[in-house]
Amino acid sequence: MLNPEPALRVIVADDNPVVRAGLTALLSGRDDLTVVAQAADGREAREAAARHHPDVILLDVRMPGLDGLSALPHLARHAPVLMLTYSRESETVQQALRLGAVGYLVHGEFTPEELATAVRDATRGRPHFTPSAGAVVLASLRGGANAMDVEEVRAETRTSERENVSQLQRDMRQSTTSNRDPSAHHLSPREAEIMDLIASGMTNHQIAAACFITEKTVKNHINRIFAKLHSTTRGEAAAKWLRTTRTTEGGPR
Numbered sequence: 001m002l003n004p005e006p007a008l009r010v011i012v013a014d015d016n017p018v019v020r021a022g023l024t025a026l027l028s029g030r031d032d033l034t035v036v037a038q039a040a041d042g043r044e045a046r047e048a049a050a051r052h053h054p055d056v057i058l059l060d061v062r063m064p065g066l067d068g069l070s071a072l073p074h075l076a077r078h079a080p081v082l083m084l085t086y087s088r089e090s091e092t093v094q095q096a097l098r099l100g101a102v103g104y105l106v107h108g109e110f111t112p113e114e115l116a117t118a119v120r121d122a123t124r125g126r127p128h129f130t131p132s133a134g135a136v137v138l139a140s141l142r143g144g145a146n147a148m149d150v151e152e153v154r155a156e157t158r159t160s161e162r163e164n165v166s167q168l169q170r171d172m173r174q175s176t177t178s179n180r181d182p183s184a185h186h187l188s189p190r191e192a193e194i195m196d197l198i199a200s201g202m203t204n205h206q207i208a209a210a211c212f213i214t215e216k217t218v219k220n221h222i223n224r225i226f227a228k229l230h231s232t233t234r235g236e237a238a239a240k241w242l243r244t245t246r247t248t249e250g251g252p253r
Contacts, residue, residue, distance in 0.1 A: 009036045014040075017235035059075065059083055069095055076099070082101065185229055194222065
């Protein structure tokens, strides 16, 4: 009988603790992927890479202290680096690729399954780009894009974001809600759903789109969730929520 392949070792570097927690929960829920370390800035990412010898590094662009682009050349010597960020500016995308990134993913433009595939493919040297980053690459190859090209790409990206927010909601239910116990904090099913989305790193705007409710309603839910979790920030609430697991007949998981 063949031994199973070891899980790919991933480092997540992002200054937002909610994003880090959400990505860790999502990726570590897959048999072939595991997050071995988290980093809040480029310096911590460099130290984690030296210590853990990862297979892939997910790297944000804008972080305090040593930012992602400054840390990128050093990190790329340790492992393939996928930029995972909200930054979609043309110059930022191009600079990241020049400095050694193997792909560029913009939040809101990919599903969890697409992220997992990009991580796996990074180890094989296969690049991945979400729509807005891919448009920059294509425009660069063509020698530049005119205003109409850019506007068309933005329109396509907005459509992609709407589609992927709904997909993210479904996948996060499978990867996190399945082992969370809302009753532990007296959360309603809707509040538990929204807390899962908060833990995945989604903004109020994205949560509103995913749940087909207004941002004001999202804020009202969050206020109630914070009160029940005895938390004052999204990061604190997410940390408490991600530690909440269901119990089985064999005891706590």
